[in-house]
Amino acid sequence: MKHHYQTMQAPHLIIIGGGFAGLELIKKLNNKPIKVTVFDKHNYFNFQPLMYQVASGGLGPDAIAYPLRKIISGMPNIAFRMAEVQRVQTERNEVMTSIGTFSYDYLCIATGAQTNFFGNAELEKYSMQLKSIPDALDLRSDILQEFEKALNEPNSQTIERALNFVVVGGGPTGVETAGALAEMKKNVLPADYTELDASKMQVHLVEAAPLVLAAMSEVSSRKAKQFLEDLGVHVQVNTSVQKYDAVTGELFLSNGTVLKTDTVIWSAGVKGKTIDGISADVITRGNRYKVDAYNKIEGLSNVFAIGDIAYMETDGAFPNGHPMVATVAQQQGRLLGKNILNMVSNKPLKPYTYLNLGSMATVGRHKAVLEVFGIKMQGYIAWLGWMFLHLMLLVGFRNRVVVFLNWVWNYVSYQRAIRIITRPFVQKQ
Amino acid sequence: MKHHYQTMQAPHLIIIGGGFAGLELIKKLNNKPIKVTVFDKHNYFNFQPLMYQVASGGLGPDAIAYPLRKIISGMPNIAFRMAEVQRVQTERNEVMTSIGTFSYDYLCIATGAQTNFFGNAELEKYSMQLKSIPDALDLRSDILQEFEKALNEPNSQTIERALNFVVVGGGPTGVETAGALAEMKKNVLPADYTELDASKMQVHLVEAAPLVLAAMSEVSSRKAKQFLEDLGVHVQVNTSVQKYDAVTGELFLSNGTVLKTDTVIWSAGVKGKTIDGISADVITRGNRYKVDAYNKIEGLSNVFAIGDIAYMETDGAFPNGHPMVATVAQQQGRLLGKNILNMVSNKPLKPYTYLNLGSMATVGRHKAVLEVFGIKMQGYIAWLGWMFLHLMLLVGFRNRVVVFLNWVWNYVSYQRAIRIITRPFVQKQ
Helix, strand or coil: CCCCCCCCCCCEEEEECCCHHHHHHHHHHCCCCCEEEEEECCCEEECHHHHHHHHCCCCCHHHHEEEHHHHHCCCCCEEEEECCEEEEEHHHCEEEECCEEEECCEEEECCCEEECCCCCHHHHHHCECCCCHHHHHHHHHHHHHHHHHHHCCCCHHHHHHHHEEEEECCCHHHHHHHHHHHHHHHHHHHHHCCCCCHHHCEEEEECCCCCCCCCCCHHHHHHHHHHHHHCCCEEECCCCEEEEECCCCEEEECCCCEEECCEEEECCCEEECCCCCCCHHHEEHHHEEEECCCCEECCCCCEEECHHHEEECCCCCCCCCCCCCHHHHHHHHHHHHHHHHHHHCCCCCCCCCCCCCEEEEEEECCEEEEEECCEEEECHHHHHHHHHHHHHHCCCHHHHHHHHHHHHHHHHHCCCCCCCCCCCCCCCC | CCCCCCCCCCCEEEEECCCHHHHHHHHHHCCCCCEEEEEECCCEEECHHHHHHHHCCCCCHHHHEEEHHHHHCCCCCEEEEECCEEEEEHHHCEEEECCEEEECCEEEECCCEEECCCCCHHHHHHCECCCCHHHHHHHHHHHHHHHHHHHCCCCHHHHHHHHEEEEECCCHHHHHHHHHHHHHHHHHHHHHCCCCCHHHCEEEEECCCCCCCCCCCHHHHHHHHHHHHHCCCEEECCCCEEEEECCCCEEEECCCCEEECCEEEECCCEEECCCCCCCHHHEEHHHEEEECCCCEECCCCCEEECHHHEEECCCCCCCCCCCCCHHHHHHHHHHHHHHHHHHHCCCCCCCCCCCCCEEEEEEECCEEEEEECCEEEECHHHHHHHHHHHHHHCCCHHHHHHHHHHHHHHHHHCCCCCCCCCCCCCCCC
16 A cells, blocks of 8 residues: 655644544545644554453453554555654644654644542542553552452451452443452452452442432433442442542541542543643633634634543533543544545535434443433343444454453353453552 | 362472463362462463564463463462562571461472573663563563654664664574564564555574574474575574673674664573572572472472472483473473372372473464474474464463464464553653
């Protein structure tokens, strides 16, 4: 395949970020009269919805990561650079990166979101998160190391700390992680740690809102909570985390409860990942960039933001911006692709309207909630639907096959086969 | 399964290391009247022979790692502890570890070997090695980051440094790694890096002996060298590495050649991984412990060493100790298992004699050399045999399935699918 990126004469679009939003934008611009450079500090796209399965040992990282170069390998006008973007200079149409400065005609910021600790430094330092593959591998190692540690503790108080797992935040990630931990208690602990009393492992889910999965309908939320409780998860709603003392392992909750734990998994919120050089005036709620209906950042003529980092008020139904989910990111990516081509050829632009395709979460074996196109399902059928839709959403045939085979394996064996600690040996305190 | 490890009254054997040797020893002692504790700083056994395929993106780490706890989960008298052994006190029959001090009646050191840099500090610091899964993932990231770097280099000298890969040591690991790199040049580079001139990538193999695969017959050695050269690898035999300058990237060879490279992969030798507390008097050639025909360390009555760490002179055919290979480790592990049971029941011990089962190495697609039971094969049939034998040698059904499916995939697609950089973002100099 002849690659004419380097020689082509065309407007140059720089995309920062190869996530759900960036990826759809790239695909729309394949083989079109525009030169595209994608920057990302990772050389792969990662499928975040299944990150918790990497953390719980059900999948390897390669099952949910897809090389960005493979995605663009057949696209003659698109190049990828693995680099960290340090600063944007909009007045000079330049992006400064770890590998040099690049000029653009159009810039698209698709940097996504990062974990929001709401200013709590202690939790930011000591809790685990689930936003990247290294995060997921780290959490997996941590969970297994807690099991190992519990074995060596003569003191029942320290065993309690080691075997208490607290998930903060009852969105899909929190619910799925808590469910996966509960299944590890049921299946992994008794098989691998015969010397331990598995009943000592406790999984807690703490959610500030009155319901888990607050973005879904009440029937789904209630059912998800029930599924969690069926699996033995202690769910506390209307409860927020006040502070964490890493020395004593005490996690203080707003309802007065104090949980003793070494493992706090923080999935209570995200915020936009902004870039130096864009005016603070356009940063709003959730640390996101204010954009118009065409995803153009307020006050700039050729700079766009799509996905989690974009905050669009013009879509009447969402006065507080769209939910920070993959569907919005993908739709905005596709639409911006069309709109950039329209701009290049001086055609009118189309405004964005969110088409809500639904929402879903799985709690465990045969337990999921699913809402698609207004249909609500819970339980076994929802669980099958959840798996089917995730397989379809995965990028690349190989990843689909790998994930599918792992699921079959895990289902039949009741195991999480990849329970290996891959980070360098660190003695846990 | 009832686990009677904690309550059983029986002699206590401590095994340090869950590699090929330790694993066979464990299996022999399953459900026998001896209490066994295995220490390892990793919670998995890793199948070293396929490590280079993890490094070259053909396999994920979970394909070649197997949780030690899964191996022992059905064994009522055997326990595993993930810990680092700090010191042995043979006069008190104690092992001091990162999780406390443990007493033994019998001790078996099965710590294996580590890379031997022969005192060259510069190479130890800057070259890559292939002894652990983190090593392999690091090398994979490094190779891919060199490709990324080459893309951003305007200077042809720095491109040369980035795209020159030098493998030092022509044993099976060196030969297989060089072959895998040559296949990446052929298949990965042209597909993923269309902007780069793939012909600029060069793979070098440097070997001090007159032949690669010196442990095999001359016909296999010559054929392996030819296979490497067919794949474009520059093989230099009778050549050793003198020094490496990390600033200029110059690698000085004994024949006067200076190679410019950022990536030196060191597979030129191993040495035993000794433990503090065993007298230096019994450490001999290759940093190994002198053992008698029953793998008992010289001068100690209840301390044994098996596998790479053991140096046995009594086997007449091997006046310089046995080769440091998996077969020896496995055989010694099995024999020591029997001998320990013999000791416990006051039966006579059996001395060790090496049964050489053969040797093999694969260079690339359809290219391998194989010697089993005196039969020598090269080429396509050897390549099939190599794959079949490795699948059989892998631990666990799941790993066999995963490796097999990956191989089929790689064969059909000509790709190394797992070309993802998983270590945290580091800007390569």
